[in-house]
Amino acid sequence: MRVPATMSGVQLVGHGGPEMLVWRDDIPVPRPGAGEVLVKVLAAGVNMTDINTRKGWYGGEGRQAGWAGAMGFPRIQGGDLCGRVIALGAGVDDVAIGARVICSTCQPEPTAENPMAIAVIGSEFDGAFAQYCVVPARYLHDVSASPLTDIEIGAMPCAYGTAFNLISRSNLAVGERVLVTGASGGVGLAAVQLALLRGAEVTGQCSLPKSQAVRAAGATVLDRALPPKARAFDVVIDVVGGDGFQTRLEALRPGGRYATSGAVAGPMVTGDLRTVYLNDLTLLGCTNQPREVFAGLVTIINTARIRPVVSKTYPMRDIAQAQADLAAGRYPGKLVLVPAEPLP
Numbered sequence: 001m002r003v004p005a006t007m008s009g010v011q012l013v014g015h016g017g018p019e020m021l022v023w024r025d026d027i028p029v030p031r032p033g034a035g036e037v038l039v040k041v042l043a044a045g046v047n048m049t050d051i052n053t054r055k056g057w058y059g060g061e062g063r064q065a066g067w068a069g070a071m072g073f074p075r076i077q078g079g080d081l082c083g084r085v086i087a088l089g090a091g092v093d094d095v096a097i098g099a100r101v102i103c104s105t106c107q108p109e110p111t112a113e114n115p116m117a118i119a120v121i122g123s124e125f126d127g128a129f130a131q132y133c134v135v136p137a138r139y140l141h142d143v144s145a146s147p148l149t150d151i152e153i154g155a156m157p158c159a160y161g162t163a164f165n166l167i168s169r170s171n172l173a174v175g176e177r178v179l180v181t182g183a184s185g186g187v188g189l190a191a192v193q194l195a196l197l198r199g200a201e202v203t204g205q206c207s208l209p210k211s212q213a214v215r216a217a218g219a220t221v222l223d224r225a226l227p228p229k230a231r232a233f234d235v236v237i238d239v240v241g242g243d244g245f246q247t248r249l250e251a252l253r254p255g256g257r258y259a260t261s262g263a264v265a266g267p268m269v270t271g272d273l274r275t276v277y278l279n280d281l282t283l284l285g286c287t288n289q290p291r292e293v294f295a296g297l298v299t300i301i302n303t304a305r306i307r308p309v310v311s312k313t314y315p316m317r318d319i320a321q322a323q324a325d326l327a328a329g330r331y332p333g334k335l336v337l338v339p340a341e342p343l344p
Contacts, residue, residue, distance in 0.1 A: 003029055003038065003086065003087060003132075004029055005028065005029060006025070006026050006027060006028055006029060007025075007027050007028075007029045007130055007131040007132050008023070008024065008025045008027070008130065008131055008316070008317075008339070008340050009023075009024065009027050009076055009129055009130025009131060009316070009339070010022065010023055010024075010076065010077070010078075010129040010130065010316065010317070010319050011024055011027065011073075011074035011075065011076055012053075012054055012073065012074060012075045012076070012077050013073055013074050014073055015054065015055060015056035015064040015071075016054070016055070016056075017054075017055075018054075018320040018323060018324070020054060021054070021319055021320055021323075022074070023317045023319075027076075027130060029131075029132050030126065030132065030133065030134040031087075031089075031134070032087055032088065032089035032092075032134050033089050033090070033134075034089050034090040034091050035089055035090075035091055035092060035136055035137055035138070036089040036092070036134050036135065036136055036137060037085050037087070037088055037089065037092060037095055037101075037134065037135055037136075037137045037140060038085070038086055038087035038088075038089075038132060038133075038134055039081065039083035039084065039085055039086065039101060039132065039133055039134070039135055039140075040083055040084045040086050040131065040132055041078075041081065041082075041083045041128045041130060041131055041132060041133060041339050042082045042083050042084060042100070042150040042154065042339075043080075043082045043150045043151045043153065043154025043155075043313075043336050043337070043338055043339075044078045044080050044081060044082070044127075044128035044129055044154055044316070044336065044337045044338075044339070045079075045080030045154050045155045045156070045157070045158060045159065045186070045334050045335070045336050045337075046080070046314075046319070046322045046323060046326050046334075046335045046336065046337060047079055047080060047105075047158045047159065047186060047326075048186075048262065048264060048326065048327075049079055049105065049120075049122075049158065050077050050078065050079065050122060050129075050323065051323050051326070051327055053066050053067065053071075053077060053120075053122065053123050054077065054323075058123075066120070066123035066124065067106075067118065067119075067120040067123040067124065068117070068118065068119065068120065068123065068124050071123060071124075075122070075123070075126060076122070076126035076127055076128075076129050076130050076133065077122040077123070077127050077129050078121070078122045078127030078128030078129035078130070078133070078337075079105035079120060079121050079122040079123075079127055079128070079157070079158045080105065080128060080154055080155065080156070080157050080158045080159075080336075081101075081102055081103055081121065081127065081128040081133065081135070081154070081157060082100065082101075082102055082128075082143070082150050082151075082153040082154035082156075082157075083100070083101055083102075083128070083133070084098065084099070084100055084101070085097055085098060085099045085101055085140075086098075086132075088137075089137070092137045094137065095137050095140055095142075096142075098144075099142050099144050100142070100143050100144045100146075100150070100153070101135075101140045101141060101142055101143065102140070102141055102143050102153060102156070102157045102298070102301075103121060103135055103139040103140050103141065103157065104139065104141075104157060104161050104289050104291075104294040105120060105121055105122075105157055105158040105161060105162075105289075106118045106119075106120050106161075106287055106288065106289050107119045107120070107121070107136075107139050108288055108289070108290060108291065116287075116288045118287065118288055121133075121135070121139075128154075129316060129319065129337065130316075130339065131339045131340065141294065141295065141298040142298075143298060143301050143302055145302045146301050146302045146303075146304060147304045148301060148304050148307065151310055151313060151336050151338065152307060152308050152310060153301060154336050155186075155308040155310050155333075155334035155336050156190075156297070156301060156308055158186075158187075159186035159187045159189075159190045159308075159334060160190040160194070160297055160301075160306075160308065161289055161294055161297055162187050162190070162239075162261050162262075162286070162289075163187050163188075163190035163191035163193075163194050163237075164190075164194055164293065164294070164296065164297040164300075165261070165286050165287075165289045165293055165294075166187075166191060166237050166259045166260075166261055166284075166286045167191065167194050167195055167198060167237070167259075168293050168296070169259055169284050169286045170235045170237065170257040170259040170284055170286075171257065172195060172198055172200050172234075172235050173198075173199075173200070173234075174198065174199035174200065175199060175200070175201065176200050176201070176234040176235060177200070177201045177203070177232065177233045177234050177235075178195050178200045178201070178202055178203070178233060178234065178235040178236070178237060179203050179205060179222070179228055179232075179233045179235070179236045179237070179248070179251055180192050180195065180202060180203070180204045180205065180219070180237045180239075181205045181206075181224075181236070181237070181238045181239060181240040181244070181248070182205070182206065182238075182239045182240045182262070182264060183204025183205055183206040183211075183214045183219065183221070184204070184206040184207065184210040184211060184213055184214055184329075184332040184333075185206075185239070185264075185329065185332070185333075186326075186333060186334045186335075187239045187261070187262060188204065188206065188237075188239055189204075189213060189214065189217065189308075189309055189332060189333050190308070191237050191239075192204045192214055192217050192219045193217050193306050193308075194300075194306065195237070196217060196218050196219065197300070197305060197306060200235075201220075202218070202219040202220065203219060203220045203221070203222050203228070203233070204217075204219040204220070204221055204222070205221075205222040205223075205224050205228065206221065206222075206224050207223070207224050207225075207329075208221070208223050210329070210332050212332070213309050213332040213333055214332075227244070227247040227251075228247060228248065228251035229251065230250045230251060231250070231251070231252070231253050231254070232251055232253070233251050233252055233253065233256060234252070234253055234256055234257070235252075235256060235257050235258075235259065236248045236249075236251060236252055236256070236257075236258045236259070237259050237260075238258065238259070238260045238262075239260065239261060239262030239263075239264065240262065240263070240264055240265045241260070241262065241263030241264065241265050241266055241267055241269055242263070242264075242265025242266040242269065243265070243266070243269075243270075244265075245269035245270065245271050246269075246270060246271045246272060246275065249271055249272070249275045249276065249281065250275060252279065252281055253279075254279045254280055254281075255279070255280050255281070256279070256281055256282070257281070257282045257284060258281060258282070258283050258284065259284040259285075259286050260283075260284070260285060260286065261285070261286045261287060308333060308334055309332060309333030309334065310333060310334050310335075310336055311331035311332055311333050311334065311335060312325070312331055312335050312336075313335070313336045313337070313338055314335065314336070314337050314338070315337070315338060315340065316337040316338060316339045316340065317340075318337075319337060322335050322337060
């Protein structure tokens with residue numbers, strides 16, 4: 001297809017509130033360099049990581065930054081990409097023109113100083129909140145065979161990749177009991193579905209008004225206002241953080257595993273180390289996603305063994321409203337942006 005010179009999309013012009021998201025119709029379409037691929041964006045999910053990156057939340061106390069440090073602006077965010085390959089850079093021979101593709105939001109880029117270093121799409125390089133984006137070919141996975149829609153697939157890389165990594169890192173096994181916090185949200189509901197697919201007994205903790213999707217998936221529901229039962233679970237998957245940290249540790253059986261990749265209720269927590277060491281608990285932080293782990297999720301997508309819950313779609317120019325709805329927790333599951341069609 002003919003590639004236009006300019007495109008529409010959303011640029012983040014600095015850290016801050018939604019006023020930092022600027023819609024433009026004259027963004028130059030990027031051209032793929034050696035080892036890169038130009039992708040036409042078909043759908044792009046909305047995630048808390050986009051909001052956190054906009055705010056500079058990953059910099060920690062007193063400083064603003066993206067995932068891997070200071071960001072360059074303007075930046076096109078968007079870590080959830082479902083797109084179609086339309087052009088190849090030099091040296092790319094293992095990706096087909098026309099393939100429908102996704103990529104993990106967090107890409108391992110180890111260095112001698114930091115073997116767990118990552119590059120995050122939409123933070124360290126431009127992402128999916130525009131009509132086109134350029135992605136290193138080695139990051140891409142082909143999902144052309146999947147019967148899922150573009151919108152469904154666009155909802156999955158970040159939330160389901162994060163959830164699948166949590167389940168993989170915690171080594172959740174058939175028949176084990178797992179507690180999933182924030183179970184009605186994007187990552188939480190993905191973890192519920194994937195844990196059930198693995199054959200675990202799943203309890204999802206969430207607000208009761210939004211629990212229908214969790215029950216429909218097949219999980220038991222625990223009101224988020226209630227503490228979980230002590231020593232009832234083999235694994236806790238926590239994407240909430242905040243004040244309930246100690247009760248989640250206490251909910252683990254001796255030898256249990258606690259895995260986290262989020263802190264929507266607050267990153268600062270208080271816990272009793274005696275609970276950890278006297279019960280031989282394992283605490284797992286889960287961000288780096290090895291390619292082979294994400295490839296396992298791709299197999300699930302291509303065989304449609306799970307369908308994501310997509311509560312609402314928005315035109316991409318309505319990103320501020322979509323992010324406001326996400327931050328307020330107005331809908332269960334995922335919200336997805338759909339770009340405008342390029343001009344002929």
